[in-house]
Amino acid sequence: xxxxxxxxxxxxxxVAVIATACGGSTGTTTNPADQTGTLTVWxxxxxxxxxxIDSVNADFNAKYPKVTVKVEIxxxxxxxxxxxxxxxGSNPPDVIELGNTLVAKYAAADALENISGKKSxxxxxxxxLQSLTDSCTVxxxxxxxxxxxxxxxxxxxxxxxxxxxxxxxxxxxxxLTVGQKLMTAHSSDPNFSALYFPGKYWYAALPFVWDxxxxxxxxxxxxxxxxxxxxxxQQGLVKLQxxxxxxxxxxxxxxxxxxxxxxxxxxxxxxxxxGWEVGVITDPEAxxxxxxxxxxxxxxxxxxxxxxxxxxxxGSDLAVAARSKHxxxxxxxxxxxxxxxxxxxxxxxxxxxxxxxxxxxxxxxxNQVFFGAAKNSRFVPNSKNWASVENANVLPDMLVKIFTxxxxxxxxxxxxxxxxxxxxxGGG
Amino acid sequence: xGMAVAAPDLEPVPPFSPSxxxxxxxxxxxxxYALISPSVLVIAGILAFPLGMLVWLSLQxxxxxxxxxxxxxWVGLDNYRAILVDPLFHQVIxxxxxxxxxxxxxxxxxxxxxxxxxxKVRSAVRILVMSSLVxxxxxxxxxxxxxxxxxxxxxxxxxxxxxxxxxxxxFIHHNWFDNPVQGLGVLVVVVVWGAxxxxxxxxxxxxxxxxxxxxxxxxxxxxxxxxTFWYVTAPLLKPIFLIxxxxxxxxxxxxxxxxxxxxxxxxxSDYFTIAIYSYRESFGVTQYGLGAAIAVLMVLVLVFVTFFxxxxxxxxxxxx
Numbered sequence: 001x002x003x004x005x006x007x008x009x010x011x012x013x014x015v016a017v018i019a020t021a022c023g024g025s026t027g028t029t030t031n032p033a034d035q036t037g038t039l040t041v042w043x044x045x046x047x048x049x050x051x052x053i054d055s056v057n058a059d060f061n062a063k064y065p066k067v068t069v070k071v072e073i074x075x076x077x078x079x080x081x082x083x084x085x086x087x088x089g090s091n092p093p094d095v096i097e098l099g100n101t102l103v104a105k106y107a108a109a110d111a112l113e114n115i116s117g118k119k120s121x122x123x124x125x126x127x128x129l130q131s132l133t134d135s136c137t138v139x140x141x142x143x144x145x146x147x148x149x150x151x152x153x154x155x156x157x158x159x160x161x162x163x164x165x166x167x168x169x170x171x172x173x174x175x176l177t178v179g180q181k182l183m184t185a186h187s188s189d190p191n192f193s194a195l196y197f198p199g200k201y202w203y204a205a206l207p208f209v210w211d212x213x214x215x216x217x218x219x220x221x222x223x224x225x226x227x228x229x230x231x232x233x234q235q236g237l238v239k240l241q242x243x244x245x246x247x248x249x250x251x252x253x254x255x256x257x258x259x260x261x262x263x264x265x266x267x268x269x270x271x272x273x274x275g276w277e278v279g280v281i282t283d284p285e286a287x288x289x290x291x292x293x294x295x296x297x298x299x300x301x302x303x304x305x306x307x308x309x310x311x312x313x314x315g316s317d318l319a320v321a322a323r324s325k326h327x328x329x330x331x332x333x334x335x336x337x338x339x340x341x342x343x344x345x346x347x348x349x350x351x352x353x354x355x356x357x358x359x360x361x362x363x364x365x366x367n368q369v370f371f372g373a374a375k376n377s378r379f380v381p382n383s384k385n386w387a388s389v390e391n392a393n394v395l396p397d398m399l400v401k402i403f404t405x406x407x408x409x410x411x412x413x414x415x416x417x418x419x420x421x422x423x424x425x426g427g428g
Numbered sequence: 429x430g431m432a433v434a435a436p437d438l439e440p441v442p443p444f445s446p447s448x449x450x451x452x453x454x455x456x457x458x459x460x461y462a463l464i465s466p467s468v469l470v471i472a473g474i475l476a477f478p479l480g481m482l483v484w485l486s487l488q489x490x491x492x493x494x495x496x497x498x499x500x501x502w503v504g505l506d507n508y509r510a511i512l513v514d515p516l517f518h519q520v521i522x523x524x525x526x527x528x529x530x531x532x533x534x535x536x537x538x539x540x541x542x543x544x545x546x547x548k549v550r551s552a553v554r555i556l557v558m559s560s561l562v563x564x565x566x567x568x569x570x571x572x573x574x575x576x577x578x579x580x581x582x583x584x585x586x587x588x589x590x591x592x593x594x595x596x597x598x599f600i601h602h603n604w605f606d607n608p609v610q611g612l613g614v615l616v617v618v619v620v621w622g623a624x625x626x627x628x629x630x631x632x633x634x635x636x637x638x639x640x641x642x643x644x645x646x647x648x649x650x651x652x653x654x655x656t657f658w659y660v661t662a663p664l665l666k667p668i669f670l671i672x673x674x675x676x677x678x679x680x681x682x683x684x685x686x687x688x689x690x691x692x693x694x695x696x697s698d699y700f701t702i703a704i705y706s707y708r709e710s711f712g713v714t715q716y717g718l719g720a721a722i723a724v725l726m727v728l729v730l731v732f733v734t735f736f737x738x739x740x741x742x743x744x745x746x747x748x
Contacts, residue, residue, distance in 0.1 A: 088495040251582040391712040
């Protein structure tokens with residue numbers, strides 16, 4: 001026993017000496033307390049609550065007191081452009097939060113550090129959510145750490161439902177019926193929407209496409225084929241168009257950015273939203289805290305009664321720029337944010353789905369519905385060219401054309417499909 | 429020849445020339461170029477170099493990978509071929525030209541009317557109008573377009589509210605951008621609003637230079653106000669009209685900010701003008717070579733469109 005211990009300490013010392021020797025070549029990188037520099041972190045708007053960021057930085061600075069952490073919050077709107085420019089430059093941010101649909105593009109372009117060898121140094125890496133891990137894996141190499149996931153469900157006003165004497169719908173047809181009853185009950189309010197659905201909200205349109213067996217694109221061999229014009233996809237979009245026509249007074253050319261603020265104003269009965277949006281709706285400054293007890297949530301129903309429609313599994317990953325001058329510090333920071341302690345905060349305070357299955361039990365109350373929705377979830381085509389489909393606004397444009405009746409569903413889906421085929425196969 | 433022979437009689441060559449002939453030659457042929465060369469170098473540095481880089485980029489396949497590695501693949505004219513067969517590009521060109529025509533025509537006509545009005549009003553009103561114009565001009569585009577966006581907002585916009593209150597129809601939840609023709613009309617308003625101050629002030633400055641006796645003479649001859657303007661004032665202001673039309677054409681053809689901000693940075697393809705299209709291909713689909721090729725074509729179209737104005741401007745300058 002004693003011998004083993006001695007051996008262990010000898011080995012430890014040896015490892016430390018070797019580590020010091022290796023670190024020595026790059027200066028004083030071995031002792032965390034002596035490391036200096038500025039670590040730039042790009043997080044997306046709405047990802048981590050400020051309290052969580054502050055707590056991560058406090059822990060980080062306790063270990064690396066001489067390192068300055070600069071957390072810069074980015075907006076989702078035109079993040080693709082901003083990321084391209086940042087990665088193209090010689091001084092990109094060190095830590096970058098990437099939407100899970102964007103990782104493949106940047107990994108394939110060698111913009112991200114390959115962290116395959118460091119995987120085991122991150123907490124819970126054996127129980128990371130599979131779909132997020134998949135989004136980080138390109139050509140069997142790991143390029144990012146899963147951060148959090150989000151899946152959408154319907155947030156509704158319980159008081160409106162009670163007043164109109166309707167129940168939570170159990171099928172898409174039922175959703176239409178319930179919505180129509182709500183519209184009738186509020187017919188004196190010209191701003192009322194039973195289901196508020198902005199025209200460009202493609203994340204919320206996908207469940208309808210998937211529920212009827214449709215898809216965005218299918219892969220055979222290494223060729224992609226857009227399939228939004230397939231029968232199932234079109235049936236789903238017909239169903240959605242009927243719902244939007246009958247129940248929504250949202251801007252048919254707008255996006256979902258303002259939906260929480262609109263919901264908080266009290267003229268909306270239902271929105272399709274992420275779990276964390278409950279917090280935005282009831283925010284004392286931007287929203288209306290009085291709605292706290294009036295909100296409920298239920299999964300988007302399937303057209304088959306009693307089932308739920310598959311939803312888009314959104315989420316974010318954290319990556320280190322390949323050109324970062326502080327890759328070790330960057331990985332250390334990511335390790336803290338994605339570690340057990342702060343992931344627990346993300347799930348309980350932030351209301352997002354944590355990156356590990358071991359913490360899924362933390363979903364309580366309304367969050368339970370959103371955590372549950374993630375179980376029946378789908379993803380966009382996993383291609384390095386998918387980001388270009390997003391940046392070219394193919395799906396939002398198609399939806400706007402359909403909702404504003406500029407094109408019929410067969411026309412709009414036909415041209416969107418051929419565009420998607422072309423982009424996914426590497427064309428413009 | 430006769431002149432050359434006669435010349436020595438009229439003006440004999442001095443016995444000691446102050447400068448040898450090569451110096452005179454140098455002075456006549458090199459000096460002007462030497463004097464202009466610093467400005468040419470500066471212009472080459474800030475205009476020709478980027479333009480050259482743009483042309484060079486347009487001949488390469490340049491995606492994200494190439495951007496990160498700082499090296500593209502040479503593809504010759506492939507990018508141009510791809511664009512010229514793209515039906516979207518044809519729509520974009522036609523849309524951009526019509527949009528530019530509408531904006532320039534409205535800008536010049538309205539600005540001239542305001543400038544003429546300024547001549548007639550009391551000086552207090554003139555100062556008020558002029559300072560408002562300067563304020564409009566001084567407001568950063570992004571800020572003013574944001575305000576316009578709120579005014580035309582679908583749910584909370586004051587325009588919909590006002591039009592409904594004035595009983596001009598039911599504009600509650602009227603979406604100005606549902607129909608691209610109407611949406612582009614709104615954008616024309618926004619662009620023209622921002623363009624009027626410069627053109628008005630320039631035309632007004634020109635009007636102040638029109639001699640009063642010419643106008644009086646026309647009036648004495650019995651010319652109507654319209655005839656006076658059309659046959660006397662307008663020809664005198666021709667150089668100014670040429671310059672403001674030319675500049676407005678260049679600015680409006682490259683319009684970007686107004687459309688991009690007004691449509692929440694995600695304009696649908698119905699609102700693509702050539703600058704937006706180029707941006708979308710470059711940064712949206714990460715095809716920088718393709719985007720560069722569109723930009724080069726944009727410059728060519730613009731050169732073609734403005735050639736007429738520039739030629740006229742040069743002619744006018746020569747006469748003057």
